[in-house]
Amino acid sequence: MKRTIYLLSSIAAFAAMMSFSGCSKDPLKDMTPEESRIYITNHDTQANFKSYATFSIVDSVAVLSNRSDTSKKALTDYDKQLIASVTAAMQARGYTLVNKNAKPDLGVALTRIDNSFTNISWNPGYWGGIWDPGYWGYPGGGWYWPSYYVVYQVSERQTAIDLFDLKNPGPNNQITAVWNALWRGTGVWTTSNVSSMVQASFDQSPYLTNK
Amino acid sequence: MKKIKYWMLMFASCFAAQAVSAQVRPPLSFDINYSVASPLSSLKDYSNKTSFRGWSAGLQYMLNDQLSVGLRTGFQDFYEKVPRAVYPDKLGDVSAVQTRTLRVVPIQATVGWAFTKPDKAIIPYANVGVGVANMDYEKYWGQFVESDNSWQFLVTPEIGINVPFGKASPLMFNANVRYNYSPYKMGDITNYQSLQYSAGLKFHIN
Numbered sequence: 001m002k003r004t005i006y007l008l009s010s011i012a013a014f015a016a017m018m019s020f021s022g023c024s025k026d027p028l029k030d031m032t033p034e035e036s037r038i039y040i041t042n043h044d045t046q047a048n049f050k051s052y053a054t055f056s057i058v059d060s061v062a063v064l065s066n067r068s069d070t071s072k073k074a075l076t077d078y079d080k081q082l083i084a085s086v087t088a089a090m091q092a093r094g095y096t097l098v099n100k101n102a103k104p105d106l107g108v109a110l111t112r113i114d115n116s117f118t119n120i121s122w123n124p125g126y127w128g129g130i131w132d133p134g135y136w137g138y139p140g141g142g143w144y145w146p147s148y149y150v151v152y153q154v155s156e157r158q159t160a161i162d163l164f165d166l167k168n169p170g171p172n173n174q175i176t177a178v179w180n181a182l183w184r185g186t187g188v189w190t191t192s193n194v195s196s197m198v199q200a201s202f203d204q205s206p207y208l209t210n211k
Numbered sequence: 212m213k214k215i216k217y218w219m220l221m222f223a224s225c226f227a228a229q230a231v232s233a234q235v236r237p238p239l240s241f242d243i244n245y246s247v248a249s250p251l252s253s254l255k256d257y258s259n260k261t262s263f264r265g266w267s268a269g270l271q272y273m274l275n276d277q278l279s280v281g282l283r284t285g286f287q288d289f290y291e292k293v294p295r296a297v298y299p300d301k302l303g304d305v306s307a308v309q310t311r312t313l314r315v316v317p318i319q320a321t322v323g324w325a326f327t328k329p330d331k332a333i334i335p336y337a338n339v340g341v342g343v344a345n346m347d348y349e350k351y352w353g354q355f356v357e358s359d360n361s362w363q364f365l366v367t368p369e370i371g372i373n374v375p376f377g378k379a380s381p382l383m384f385n386a387n388v389r390y391n392y393s394p395y396k397m398g399d400i401t402n403y404q405s406l407q408y409s410a411g412l413k414f415h416i417n
Contacts (some may be wrong), residue, residue, distance in 0.1 A: 025264065035292075035353065037353050038305055038306060039305070039355040040305050068277070184355065204306050
């Protein structure tokens with residue numbers, strides 16, 4: 001009887017242990033860095049992308065980090081590649097690159113977000129004074145983010161591309177964001193991945209063209 | 212004299228008990244099976260692949276030669292990785308490689324009916340398990356996961372066969388088919404239905 005009890009309890013323990021540790025496949029061990037990445041795009045459904053002809057792009061990339069209150073400007077090899085790839089993609093969609101002083105229709109801002117240590121919410125438009133509307137020729141203006149934007153919990157490195165409508169400023173020099181791409185996952189800050197990530201973001205935005 | 216009478220009574224009752232429980236094999240058994248499960252209906256829409264990662268284990272007690280009751284647990288892991296696609300969402304368009312998983316751990320009480328007496332060479336039976344299952348849902352978008360864990364009602368009718376290794380052998384080969392149903396709702400899953408095929412061993416223990 002005692003032997004049976006021992007046998008039964010060891011079987012029960014084994015079964016319980018097996019149930020909850022299982023023999024399941026771990027998705028995180030089964031994916032490549034490319035498969036780990038997600039590309040999110042948003043756009044203002046009211047915007048008429050065919051009405052824009054020219055664009056200007058920032059000459060360095062803003063880096064936001066939770067370790068400091070203000071953002072910094074950077075121009076690493078990654079940043080240069082990012083500027084080059086986004087410029088080429090915009091041109092392929094029919095937009096002409098001009099200097100920011102030549103009254104471009106669209107402004108393109110690039111940001112790297114580094115919150116490797118804590119979860120904080122990313123507040124879109126928090127540029128820390130680097131790319132304030134004055135940069136684009138609208139001093140005193142503010143950024144306007146249409147309600148379709150969502151604040152994502154940030155806990156890792158991300159890259160964002162934002163397109164602003166400079167052609168139609170709102171009241172009080174308010175500038176509307178018309179398109180945003182956000183890259184999250186492993187390898188987002190790796191230079192050799194930039195061109196495929198830019199390609200994917202534009203491929204899933206067929207409306208972003210003036211042709 | 213009283214002592215002798217007492218011992219004789221003990222002896223006689225032992226024999227009597229022996230006669231009553233003169234069964235082919237002891238009533239208590241433990242079974243363990245390997246399981247393969249195919250998703251059905253909305254579960255198939257969520258995760259289309261057959262699960263080859265599963266097992267089932269239980270205890271059964273024969274109340275008589277044909278009726279038994281028992282307890283059972285187990286595990287089944289559904290897993291499908293979907294190639295990169297763009298998913299339009301109210302939050303925007305998300306390009307991702309989705310990995311859709313569901314891990315199910317049932318805990319059920321069972322009632323079984325054997326269609327033949329226990330001394331036969333093949334014992335077909337029907338069984339129904341009623342209880343709960345732990346549903347561990349994880350849907351990955353790239354490396355980012357949406358997850359939920361809950362306990363749901365689960366009912367499982369079953370038919371199968373037990374094949375003893377010898378006429379009175381306590382060891383039997385078991386094979387069965389189960390239909391699992393749970394009114395579980397999560398994401399694309401509107402109810403949990405699967406067809407589970409198992410094979411393994413059953414030991415009668417004393």
